[in-house]
Amino acid sequence: AQKVTQAQTEISVVEKEDVTLDCVYETRDTTYYLFWYKQPPSGELVFLIRRNSFDEQNEISGRYSWNFQKSTSSFNFTITASQVVDSAVYFCALTTNAGNNRKLIWGLGTSLAVNP
Amino acid sequence: DAGVIQSPRHEVTEMGQEVTLRCKPISGHNSLFWYRQTMMRGLELLIYFNNNVPIDDSGMPEDRFSAKMPNASFSTLKIQPSEPRDSAVYFCASSAYNEQFFGPGTRLTVL
Numbered sequence: 098a099q100k101v102t103q104a105q106t107e108i109s110v111v112e113k114e115d116v117t118l119d120c121v122y123e124t125r126d127t128t129y130y131l132f133w134y135k136q137p138p139s140g141e142l143v144f145l146i147r148r149n150s151f152d153e154q155n156e157i158s159g160r161y162s163w164n165f166q167k168s169t170s171s172f173n174f175t176i177t178a179s180q181v182v183d184s185a186v187y188f189c190a191l192t193t194n195a196g197n198n199r200k201l202i203w204g205l206g207t208s209l210a211v212n213p
Numbered sequence: 214d215a216g217v218i219q220s221p222r223h224e225v226t227e228m229g230q231e232v233t234l235r236c237k238p239i240s241g242h243n244s245l246f247w248y249r250q251t252m253m254r255g256l257e258l259l260i261y262f263n264n265n266v267p268i269d270d271s272g273m274p275e276d277r278f279s280a281k282m283p284n285a286s287f288s289t290l291k292i293q294p295s296e297p298r299d300s301a302v303y304f305c306a307s308s309a310y311n312e313q314f315f316g317p318g319t320r321l322t323v324l
Contacts, residue, residue: 132312140302199263
C-alpha cells in the first residue's frame with residue numbers, strides 16, 4: 098500500500114523564521130516520484146517540485162529547499178526566512194507510475210501561517 | 214502557454230438541477246484528472262483519463278456523477294441531479310509525465 102503522511106496539521110511562525118514541513122511516505126515500489134504543491138488562500142494548487150526515487154540530491158530554489166532521504170522515507174520541505182506570502186496549505190504527494198498509473202497519493206496537507 | 218482552463222469559475226444552483234463543469238487541459242498533456250476538495254474530506258480524486266480513456270473512476274461518488282473526454286482538449290464532469298452535499302471546489306488537472314498542473318477550480322454551491 099502507498100501512503101503519504103504529513104503529521105503537522107497546522108504550523109504558525111513569525112515572519113523571517115525558518116520552517117520545515119515534514120512528509121513521510123510509504124511504498125514498496127523502487128521507482129517512484131514525490132511532489133510538493135502549494136495552495137495559497139486564493140485556492141489554486143501550484144506545483145512546486147518533483148523528485149524521483151533515484152535522485153537523492155537536495156534541491157534548493159531561492160528560499161525553498163527540499164531534503165529527500167530514502168533511508169527514512171522522508172521528503173521534507175524547508176522555507177528559509179519565511180514571509181507572509183508563504184502562508185498556504187502545502188501538500189506532499191507520491192506516485193509510482195506503475196503500469197502507467199498516473200494517480201497521485203496525497204497527504205492531508207500542512208497549513209502554514211506566517212505572521213508579520 | 215495557457216494553463217488548464219476550467220469553466221465556470223463559480224456555479225450556484227438549486228438541488229435537483231443538472232450541473233456541467235468543463236475543462237480544457239494543457240495542450241500536449243495526455244492525462245486528465247478531476248478532483249473534488251472540501252473541508253471535511255480534503256482533496257479527492259474522482260476520475261482520471263489517459264489518452265481520453267477513463268482509467269480509474271473509483272472515486273466517483275455515485276451514479277449521479279459522470280465524466281467524459283470526447284477529445285484530447287476537452288472534458289466534462291456532470292452531476293445530475295445535484296445535491297447540497299455536492300457543494301465543493303472541483304479541480305481539473307492535466308499532466309504529460311508525472312507532475313499534474315491544476316486549473317483554477319470551479320466553486321460549486323448547491324442550495
